[in-house]
Amino acid sequence: MQEVKKELGREAVILETRHLPGPGGSLVEIVAAVDYQDDHFVPGLAIDHFCEPFEKEKLSGCVPTKRPTGFLASAGYRELRQEVVLMKKMLNRLLEATGFPEDWPAGAVWTELYQRLLLKGMPEEVCRSLLERTAAQLSVEQSLSKKTVVGCLARQIISDVPLLDYERLGRLVTLVGPTGVGKTTTVAKLAAFFHQQKNEEIALISVDTFRLGATAQIREYARRLQVPLRVVKSHAAMEKALAEFSSRDRVIIDTMGRSHHDEKGLQALQQMLPASREATSLLVIPAGIQEDDLLDVLVQFRRFAYSALLFSKLDETTCHGMLLRGCQLAKLPLSFFTTGQLVPEDMEEASGERVASLLLDLH
Ligand SMILES: Nc1nc2c(ncn2[C@@H]2O[C@H](COP(=O)(O)OP(=O)(O)OP(=O)(O)O)[C@@H](O)[C@H]2O)c(=O)[nH]1
Ligand SMILES: [Mg+2]
Incomplete structure (x- = not known):
């Protein structure tokens, strides 16, 4: 604590301490945070690994390298933003009350x-x-x-509520979206849907070799559904896999989750994906997302030219307003909804009736 305070100031607090195995003995990961002071930007979160016994010099590397700059970095901007959010909330409350x-x-x-x-x-x-x-x-x-x-x-x-015309869905269907929103699970659900409901021959391609366990996860789904799978790491490998699957009715492509703030990661993913006219991208968004974040996601993933929205995790929220708001903001139709973790059961074709029923609590 003394060392953390020495580096980050008196206001610093330790948020989390974890012991991890590592080379040369045990490692300790400390997550420390400091608040904004006056109008100087102070890094909000500092993370570093260092060895036991405590190695002071490593702590000095714990200041994040990417900081907002200029006005965006100022405490004034943060305060202004917080005030606007607060005012919006107060206005809503007032209208509710009056x-x-x-x-x-x-x-x-x-x-x-x-x-x-x-x-x-x-x-x-x-x-x-x-x-x-x-x-x-x-x-x-x-x-x-x-x-x-x-x-x-x-x-x-x-x-x-605009709805996707399923006849216009391309032969190659790619799911893109932020991390952990349910893309891989939905790929498996879609594979089962197209096979069982539309009697199609399916193949899967995964471009997620980034997250630990991602390949094992999609392989297991492919095994259970008995559909062929290729895991690719480059655009060339993607082209090869697509050529192999050229006779399949539908090829569903799973992608690695990328934060909408991860510009480099998004670019790298974009380069791997097919640019074919047969391809349709669906943007996977969790139903409980806040409007500000939804807007960010819609903008940052625009590079993938998604043609429709796919809302996941409808079961995890009671605030389904973004289902309607999402298609208004994106000016795009809804494709599917996912409603739980079960594969393939917990997925349905999007419908206006379902949105109305969720928004008006018509059960
Ligand atoms: N409650 C609920 N959980 C879901 C739903 N869809 C997926 N999940 C769960 O969400 C978690 C993440 O699902 P994944 O399919 O791995 O998500 P992903 O977008 O592929 O994640 P990354 O590849 O790491 O970006 C898993 O625990 C899923 O079981 C859903 O509709 N409802
Ligand atoms: Mg995944």
Whole structure:
């Protein structure tokens, strides 16, 4: 602790200490953090491995190499951002508490629906637009009946949800997306779906040799589903695998998860993937994602020219607002939903009915 404070200042705290096996004896990994002080940027997280007994000089290497610079790095920017987020939250709370805007029909049913949509994580303007368009279709009398209003709102949501035309899905289907969102599991589910539902001959290609255990994971799925698999490490190997699988009805390509902030990793992955006109990329996004992160992911993965969104882990959240918001922001259709860890059961074709039912709690 004394050494950490000496390096990072009095405000430094140790977040985590782990003992790891390593060359020349036991290694200790310390994760320490410091807060922002005045308006100087201080690295937020410092990580390093060092040997026991404590080696002081190694600790000096624990300042992260990539730091934001200029205004983005300033405490002022962080504070401003936090204030905007706080204000957005407060505004939502205020609207929840005060009920509904004046130009909507009066009645508890509208307040309740408005609040329910907000609680589902839908941005205020999207809730408002949905309810305004719903109100415009109903007479004063109809707008007092909860059943009629909910039915009309559900139809409005359904018509707002664009869906992928499966006939237009390419022969090569590539799943891309951030780390751990369920790509590999979904590749296996899709393989089973196309084989069982569409009677297609499937093959799998994996370009994930990066994460420990990734190859073993996809190999196991391929073995269970009895479909051929090639694991490739270069564009040339990809081309070779594609040539081998040229007679297959559908080739599903699994990719390594890449953080949307990992520019180099994203570029390297892009170079490995087929640029064929037969290829369709689906962007896998967890249903519980926040709007800001969703926007970042949509922008950073645009390089893969994804044609539709695939929302995963619907079972892990009760805030399904991004299902609708996602296709509005991306201006793209929804393809599939995954709803659990079971392969192949926990996957379904996306539908507007399902989105409406999740947003309005119609079970
Ligand atoms: N609850 C839930 N878990 C899921 C779903 N889909 C996948 N998972 C789980 O999420 C975890 C990660 O799944 P993977 O398929 O390995 O994710 P990935 O995107 O391939 O991960 P990386 O290749 O490391 O980027 C596993 O534990 C899966 O069982 C889902 O729809 N619901
Ligand atoms: Mg994976």
